[in-house]
Amino acid sequence: MSEAGFHGVFPYLVSPVTPTGEIDAEVLARLCDDLIGAGVHGLTPLGSTGEFAYLSRAQRRRVVEVVLQATRGRVPVVAGVASTTIDDAVAQARDYERLGCSGILAVLEAYFPIDDDGVYAYFKAIADAVSLPVVLYTNPNFQRSDLSLPVIDRLSHVDNIQYIKDASFNTGRLLSIINRVEGRMQVFAASAHIPVCVMMIGGVGWMAGPACVAPRQSVELYELCRRGDWAAAMQRQRPLWRLNQAFAKYNLAACIKGGLALQGYAVGVPLPPQAPLPADGVEEVRRALTAIGAL
Numbered sequence: 001m002s003e004a005g006f007h008g009v010f011p012y013l014v015s016p017v018t019p020t021g022e023i024d025a026e027v028l029a030r031l032c033d034d035l036i037g038a039g040v041h042g043l044t045p046l047g048s049t050g051e052f053a054y055l056s057r058a059q060r061r062r063v064v065e066v067v068l069q070a071t072r073g074r075v076p077v078v079a080g081v082a083s084t085t086i087d088d089a090v091a092q093a094r095d096y097e098r099l100g101c102s103g104i105l106a107v108l109e110a111y112f113p114i115d116d117d118g119v120y121a122y123f124k125a126i127a128d129a130v131s132l133p134v135v136l137y138t139n140p141n142f143q144r145s146d147l148s149l150p151v152i153d154r155l156s157h158v159d160n161i162q163y164i165k166d167a168s169f170n171t172g173r174l175l176s177i178i179n180r181v182e183g184r185m186q187v188f189a190a191s192a193h194i195p196v197c198v199m200m201i202g203g204v205g206w207m208a209g210p211a212c213v214a215p216r217q218s219v220e221l222y223e224l225c226r227r228g229d230w231a232a233a234m235q236r237q238r239p240l241w242r243l244n245q246a247f248a249k250y251n252l253a254a255c256i257k258g259g260l261a262l263q264g265y266a267v268g269v270p271l272p273p274q275a276p277l278p279a280d281g282v283e284e285v286r287r288a289l290t291a292i293g294a295l
Helices: 025-037 057-071 086-099 116-129 149-155 171-181 195-200 215-226 230-248 252-262 279-291
Strands: 008-011 078-083 103-108 134-138 161-166 186-189 205-208
Touching (some): 078 086, 134 149, 149 171, 186 195, 205 215, 215 230, 230 252, 230 279
Parallel strands (some): 008 205, 103 134, 134 161
């Protein structure tokens, strides 16, 4: 398993917002520092857990600034870019490159359905606009226009599109992607997948919100997979999967923010109209975190 490029555990960071709408830089910086101290391999602001779809352009930019300042070059920062238009996505990507990001996580938002040529044009334009590695983000559960296997294949021939993070529930789709791109693109799992299984079939790590609340345990699991100690990895995976199952029942950002609140981070609640984690969800997350030694 290659250690070149991006690999390992990249937590999808939350976006703590104060009641007056500012990004809480102190809380976010503390979280970044603690995650790096726990051994994570990179940080991903403005993923799904970061509520990118609910933040203003200024708020998103501020999140990236704070994460870069807190990280101080210790790990790669792969910032999320999402838009319904090519021009806006390109502008975001160029801005984040100027700020000092190590990579771009590219997300397509859509109101009207987009055909394969349009999807290809969107992601290729982002890649052409920057010199950074680009991670494609596919999430068919939430995206109106998703990346099909033929489009993924076409995009894998773009030099700096080097990774894909797949958030489907279909691990077979991941193997199909790996077979199709023939090493031109590396695969990251999401919290919807069982990380050990993804690593076993050729994945290079996972970009996921749960790593925010279980960073040390996630890194330990990755290291077991990297060494090929699959029996020990599965022993470690089982209790961690119960945490993922709890998150699958509720809004993901609410769960991660609720878990972080239990750990002493004043990250607040998801932005309205999203609902905060209900009391039974708080208790379920508490039990799952306690079971893995994260609380």
